[in-house]
Amino acid sequence: MGQVIAKNFVHLHTHSEYSLLDGLSRLSDLVARAKALDMPALGLTDHGALYGAIDFYTLCRDAGIKPIIGVETYVARNNRFDRDPRSEGHGKPWHLVLLAKDFTGYQNLVTLVTAAHLEGYYYRPRMDKDLLRERSQGLIALSACLQGELARAITDEGIDAACAVAEEHRSIFGDGNYYLELMSHGIPEQERVNEGVREVSRRTGVPLVVTNDIHYVHAEDAEAQDVMVCIQSGKTIDTPDRLKMIDNPELFMRTAAQMSDLFPNDPEGLENTLRIAEKVDLRLPLGELRLPHFEVPAGKTPEEQLRTLAEAGTVAKYGSITPELRERIDKELAIIAKT
Template sequence: MSNFVHLHVHTQYSLLDGAIRIDPLMKRAKSFNMNAVAITDHGTMFGTLEFYESALKAGIKPVIGCECYLAPRRLTDKTSSDSKSLYHLVLLAENQEGYRNLCQLASIAQLEGFYYKPRIDKEVLRKHAKGLIALSACLHGEIPFLIQEGKAKQADEAARFYLDVFGEGNFFLEVQKNGLEAQEKVNQAILDMSQRLSIPLVATNDCHYLDKEDVRAHEVLLCIQTGKTMNDKDRF
């Protein structure tokens, strides 16, 4: 049985972004002898029930999560700059309390924080952090973003904030291997930060499709989302 578990996965419920259908995901996890897999769609938990039922049917442990959008200020602030400076944060339910808090956060994001995307803020996050495990996310996470901006001190401060909110053993720094030059730079800084601040690492793959042959279909989805065409060289 594989010891690796995908903890950063976007299904078709990450609208116009994720291209992974849930039943094929379970079949693939099963074929790799994985005993668990997560769902972490962007800002929503729409696929949770289908994911949960499909996982149990396949004999796989479902890890319920969400990749939340974190507002740069308060979720009540809704200006053009607030819609463009969103940070990503992966949250996973560790237990029933965590699942309830995740549902609360997802609901608040939709009903109170929605501005182009469903958003939460750090104040709301702190109120509903119990029972949740947090990952620092992709290049759009707060810590990776600050690293890319050359703001090492602020990145450390952000890491300490999340560690304080979620507690030791419930916040992990995320490293990925996706071939991007920026990612390699961030990975090295994350490794250094992990040792310096004693925050554990987690390896993820930010999955958006199952097979490499699906890359073109995924690009089409992104073009629909961004209003571009496949002929645009700078479409992403």
């Protein structure tokens, strides 16, 4: 477990400029705002990718804030290889937030995101539950927004179905590593879903966590973010019936007091943001040389085996090793050995 967190709220659901054409927040501005609000930790959960993870990690460490690296991922309804537009088309995959607790979790997150892009890409980079079961170690999962499987089950199928979703996710990630998200952005459907989320928690014992789906740093940034969404969707601000996130301009980094005011009856959900932050102890080996391990014949060092292979390759290419080639081999192997 990581260091004890003493402050009173941590944002765990945050989109930066690397949620492309959706998140407006620059990483530096996010970290600076969290520091100004005296927040002890901050999560980064861009859509489907880890583009900003390393810069975010170093910015947070430099600012004295604990970095929590994550992803709001897309989960295929069937499997990542399915390309049926009726079940896996645009807007169909479920959202799920994943946070890395430690370096093992980070490595699993990288593997999951890579597979989602290389194997599961269909409109969005999708992983599936088989992959999640294989790579759940070191990860904490949050149920995500209205596009999460839990929220969709509450809305479309009812509480019993939502409880089944919660139990399945808990079985994938393990006790203490799965939380049900509560959000409040002035959306009527969200308030109805929140009541369902609370009931699922009561029935299953899966804990609640309060989040704010941050897409920009300050409240006054909502208009600029709305223009960005128009660019993404190929619309203008005057287009009727378009996606208008500005209709609910609540997606900024709220203070701890504002979050508490929004959820006066959910103290456990607020405190769980701190508990999750305390569980995180991620240390990335930046600046350290990490070479892959290769088996070498018994009685040989890696350096000796590399020389054997280099000399054999030289003979195969040039027919023999001339003094000039010998000098070049020795020089290059010496550089490699020093590295």
